[in-house]
Amino acid sequence: MRALLKRWPMLLVTLVFAFTMLFSACGEDEEEDGGGVTPGAPTATEAPSDGGGGDTTGVTDTEIKIATLLPMSNTTAAAWGVPLSKGMQAYYDYINDQGGIYGRKITLIVADTQYTGPVASEVARKVVEQDKVFAIQGSLGTAAHSAVWKYLEEQGVPDMYILTGNTKWTEPIAQTRFGFLVDYITEGRILGKYIAENYKGKKLGIIAQNDDFGKEGEEGLKLGVEENDGDMEIVVDYYDEAESDMTAHAQRLQNENVDVIAFYGMPVQAGSIFKVTRTTLNWDVPIVITGVNAVEVVATLAGLDNIEGAVSVVFGHQAFETDVPGIQAHHDLMAKYAAGTKPDNLTLTGASISEAMVNLLIQAGPDLTRESFIAAAESVCEFLCSTCLVPSSTSPTDHRPTEIEIYVRATV
Numbered sequence: 117m118r119a120l121l122k123r124w125p126m127l128l129v130t131l132v133f134a135f136t137m138l139f140s141a142c143g144e145d146e147e148e149d150g151g152g153v154t155p156g157a158p159t160a161t162e163a164p165s166d167g168g169g170g171d172t173t174g175v176t177d178t179e180i181k182i183a184t185l186l187p188m189s190n191t192t193a194a195a196w197g198v199p200l201s202k203g204m205q206a207y208y209d210y211i212n213d214q215g216g217i218y219g220r221k222i223t224l225i226v227a228d229t230q231y232t233g234p235v236a237s238e239v240a241r242k243v244v245e246q247d248k249v250f251a252i253q254g255s256l257g258t259a260a261h262s263a264v265w266k267y268l269e270e271q272g273v274p275d276m277y278i279l280t281g282n283t284k285w286t287e288p289i290a291q292t293r294f295g296f297l298v299d300y301i302t303e304g305r306i307l308g309k310y311i312a313e314n315y316k317g318k319k320l321g322i323i324a325q326n327d328d329f330g331k332e333g334e335e336g337l338k339l340g341v342e343e344n345d346g347d348m349e350i351v352v353d354y355y356d357e358a359e360s361d362m363t364a365h366a367q368r369l370q371n372e373n374v375d376v377i378a379f380y381g382m383p384v385q386a387g388s389i390f391k392v393t394r395t396t397l398n399w400d401v402p403i404v405i406t407g408v409n410a411v412e413v414v415a416t417l418a419g420l421d422n423i424e425g426a427v428s429v430v431f432g433h434q435a436f437e438t439d440v441p442g443i444q445a446h447h448d449l450m451a452k453y454a455a456g457t458k459p460d461n462l463t464l465t466g467a468s469i470s471e472a473m474v475n476l477l478i479q480a481g482p483d484l485t486r487e488s489f490i491a492a493a494e495s496v497c498e499f500l501c502s503t504c505l506v507p508s509s510t511s512p513t514d515h516r517p518t519e520i521e522i523y524v525r526a527t528v
Contacts, residue, residue, distance in 0.1 A: 170485030171272060174250025180216075180477065180484070181223050183243040185255040185264065187231035192360060192384035194231075195413050196256055196462060200279070201226045203446075203466025204254060206453035211474055218482040224470075225249060229256075231357070233263030240264040244271055251276055251489065254296070254469040258282045258329045259357075269293060274489055276476075277469045277517075281408075282328050286515045292486075294493055294515045296469065298407070298431060300329060300380070304336015305343065306429055306521055307404050311376060312346030315402070319349045321374030323365050323389065325381040326354040333380030333406055355385065362388040366397060376402045383409055387417025394422040404428070410524055412460040429521035432468060433503045435460050442502030464503055471501050472508075472517075 174181040184204060186197035205224050212221045225247055227239035236257070243249045244267075251274035255261050258280045268275045269290050277296035278285050281303060286295045298306075311320060322337055324330030334352060341348050351372050353365045362385055369377060370393075379389055386409040393399045403426050405414070410428035412435070438444045446467055450459040457463060477484065479492035496517065498507040508517030 170487040172485050173248050175220070175484050178220055179223055180220050181225065181247060181249040182251050182253055182473065183225040183227055183247065183249040184253050185227050185229050185236055185240060185243075185260065187257055187260070188226065188228035189230060191231035192382055193257060195383045196279075196408075196411075197228075197231075199413075199457065199460060199462035200254065200256065200466040202454045202457045203450070203463035203468075204470045205466075206449050206457075206463070207467040207470035207474075209453040210449055211470075217474065217477045218484070220484070222474075222477075229260040231257045231260055233259050236260035237263045237267070240267060244268070244273055249273070250484075250486065251473075253277055253473055254279050254466065256280060259327055261285075262328070265293065272486060274486055274493070276493065277472060279465070279469075280329065282332060284328075289513060289515055291490060291494075291512075294510065294517070296472075296517065298429075298518055298521050299516065300332035300406075301336040301339070302519055303407055303429060303521060304333045304338075304380070305340035306336075306523075307378060307406070307427075308337040308340015308342075308346070309344045310340075310427060310523060311337070311378065311404060312341045312344035312348065315346070315348065315376045317347050318375035319351070319373060320346075321369035321372060321377045322350065322352045323362065323369065323377060323379050323381065324352060324354055325385075326356050330354065330380045333378075337378050337380075355381065357382070360384050360388060361392075363392045363396060365389075366392040366399070370397055370399055370401075374401065376404065378404045379409070380406045381409075383411065383414045384417060386414045390414075390418035390422040390426070395419075402427075407431075407521060411462050413462070415526065423526045426526040428524055428526075430461075430505070430524050431518050431521050432464065432501075432505055434524075435464050440503070446503060468501050468503055472499070475499055475501075 186201055187193035188197045208222045208224050225243055227243050229236035229239060253276045256279040261280055269292055275293040277294055279296055281297040281300040283299045283301055285293055322334050324334045353368050355365055379386055386405055393401055405426055405428045407429040410430050415423050433440050433443050446464055447459045450457055450463055476489060476492045480488040494510055494512045496510040498509055500507040506520050510517055
């Protein structure tokens with residue numbers, strides 16, 4: 117609910133990484149036309165010409181086919197996938213109502229991975245080989261995407277704005293693959309910096325999902341604590357993705373007498389951590405959570421009183437900030453194109469990904485090919501989406517658009 121969103125006010129901008137890192141891809145001689153998209157602008161609605169070669173899979177004179185691979189059912193991760201898909205689709209519906217991109221309407225295919233590798237592999241092959249999509253956007257889940265990333269690369273399918281912060285997507289660089297989130301090790305370092313500065317010499321307990329997601333977050337947390345002279349004893353407890361009740365894990369850390377908890381996992385489990393510590397164990401331990409859980413669904417699952425004081429990170433405006441024009445526009449967008457879906461930080465993220473894709477499609481020009489699209493994707497210069505806090509840039513040697521986050525704290 118909107119009231120829940122107001123409980124993530126900003127604390128401060130982290131300066132773990134200099135802002136110049138964001139802008140390093142922008143040469144002095146580049147045109148500065150990579151800013152926010154104006155849907156329906158004349159340059160985006162001109163008719164395509166007949167010239168140009170290249171791979172035009174998924175593109176006709178009237179349509180661009182794009183797919184997203186999201187957990188939509190049979191997993192607690194659907195709490196992310198469903199609202200993300202609604203935001204993505206709503207933004208494209210808006211663009212299509214403005215005439216599309218150079219006269220082409222965007223068709224979004226939502227493929228349900230169920231957050232597993234085997235299902236992700238099956239649906240990825242379907243959208244590539246049967247639906248013949250132009251690109252993939254905003255895929256969620258480290259394990260699920262690990263089953264398809266090499267396949268998409270081999271097929272030459274642009275694999276855009278992956279919604280998992282695993283470092284392997286962008287290290288080393290693959291020309292057709294781009295991240296979206298701050299990677300988990302970098303984010304862990306940012307959160308570890310906060311923990312070291314506020315709990316120096318104390319005992320840190322980490323609860324992490326037992327996969328690359330949780331383990332890279334753990335690695336980053338430990339680095340952040342060490343780099344900032346935290347001098348902390350650290351204990352780690354893993355949980356399996358199928359678990360939803362975090363009682364046993366919270367009890368272990370309480371028995372270890374930890375002074376602060378850092379959590380790297382999914383929203384249902386995050387909600388459980390807060391409920392168990394505050395209600396079952398009557399334990400008011402400080403809790404720091406990954407930015408993927410700085411969303412309303414976690415506050416709802418945890419209970420408003422239980423989540424108070426939690427610290428996390430974000431890189432965009434929050435859905436409650438309706439005084440920000442882009443946020444109000446998102447509320448209006450959802451009301452018109454996704455009636456019945458309440459705007460939140462997840463719908464906002466989905467719409468932001470579609471907005472970033474539209475920016476690239478415009479920059480790629482009317483003679484759209486996968487080659488022209490990737491060329492645009494590798495030359496983003498200080499693009500600031502309508503709801504972003506910091507601009508993003510890319511280059512042929514940097515496929516991570518953003519490496520800065522802002523601390524937020526849940527308050528009642």
